[in-house]
Amino acid sequence: MKGKVLHYFAGDHTAKGFYTLYDSCFQGIGLVYKLNGTSPAVKSKIMKQLADASQEKGMAVELIHRSSDPEELDGVILPEMKIGLVDSDLYDGAGKDIDTDTAIDTDQLVNQEDEIFGLKEKIENEFSAAHASFATGLHIHDGLEEIYINQMDFAKANQLAVELNDQFFGGITETGRKAVIKHRFFGASTPQGVMDYIENLTEDLDKRYFIKGRAGTGKSTLLKKIAAQAEELGFDIEMYHCGFDPESMDMVVIRELGFCIFDSTDPHEYFPEKDSDEIIDIYEKAVTSGTDENYATAIMELNRSYKSYMKNGIVILQETKRLRDQLEQIYAAATDESKVEALIELLNAEIDSSQED
Structure with a gap:
């Protein structure tokens, strides 16, 4: 029987910037594999396949989804074994470093440094714009809260x-x-x-x-x-x-x-x-009874206004995904999938060995 799976986020683009909770999620985990490397997609693929294999063996699995692309993973936890895997860019705790760039021809990427740098800069600017839009929405939302606080x-x-x-x-x-x-x-x-x-x-x-x-x-x-x-x-x-x-x-x-x-x-x-x-x-x-009715116009305007900034933030996140997809295409062209599979097999064997111990 397949193991139970929990899905959640541990990082998000919010009104207060990119906010992370990864360190809290991994507390009590004895062995954390920290996936270092250039491509988030390669890291996610490794985590997905190891999570699938563990689930097939009947283990409970926690999948930590990437908020900027929920189809991808930023982390995996096997709580019964106290083993975890995480994108090292997001986790400050101790762990065993795994270099995923062994599967990537980094020399090939050198020839595209300018394009890579330009895309990364655009992505960061778009994320900052999304955060600013969410922050404006939160400020407006504070006005909505004030109506009800006073009642x-x-x-x-x-x-x-x-x-x-x-x-x-x-x-x-x-x-x-x-x-x-x-x-x-x-x-x-x-x-x-x-x-x-x-x-x-x-x-x-x-x-x-x-x-x-x-x-x-x-x-x-x-x-x-x-x-x-x-x-x-x-x-x-x-x-x-x-x-x-x-x-x-x-x-x-x-x-x-x-x-x-x-x-x-x-x-x-x-x-x-x-x-x-x-x-x-x-x-x-x-x-106070009747608050919705007594302040209906102000409530409607504040709701409309703050939601417009939230929707704008989502639109900006869509643009960041488009840019990140372009970046990942560059990394994918330099990736040796057979070496990715070799990394997965190595980690799978280590996890199996830990279970036997």
Whole structure:
């Protein structure tokens, strides 16, 4: 039987630049293969094939997708074996270096240095433009939040947090363990639009809580309070950051207790599908009745404006992908696929050997 696969992002192009969480994802992994080299596509191919082989052997696999091209991978984790593979450009931790340029004729690339440099410069400029567009959108979104903040009953919001923590953790004693907290992204801004893997990440959980609300109604604060309680008790936590504003939280998962709670509003709006799913409506519980109607015009204009900047950022990311594809074509022409396959076989043998040990 194939092993279970989890899909998620650990880096994203956000309103605060390119934001990385890779180091957190690899904590506790005993052996990390750091793939060095020129071509991200070669690194991704190696990771994909090793992940597929491990899954076929029944191992659990975590696939860390590249936000600038979700069909490609930036990392793979085999949690049961405590082995990982990652693009070394994204990970600062210790590991075993693997030179993927042994499969590339780098002398051939020397003749195209100017073209390569020009494409890289254009790509960086486009990414910076996307970040700037997202930042403008976030600034406008702050104005939307202000409307609801001014209509919030914070005592009721705090009481809701207390009640939920009692519901989730009431009667549970401390485990005596130190909680392991892993940070990931809830979703990401990609050339295909805003994407997430929420269905995959939550499908095996007994209970899913869907937070409904509005901008500024304390969804992230609520999630942080729940995570703090879980940490105090010693439960391992998965914290999923907002792909728009990475300092905000969109989901908390406590797998040991079989539940998750997440922001289920636009642009990642979900609704209950299972009998055990439950909605928690902060707007209904803690916002002045009639706020949507009383501020309808301002809300509509702010929503329209911030979303226009978000869409513009996505369009720019589409251009970065086009440029990156051009760059990868240059690398592909200099790549010896038989040497790539040899690297894959070598790593596969090492992983098999680790399993036997």
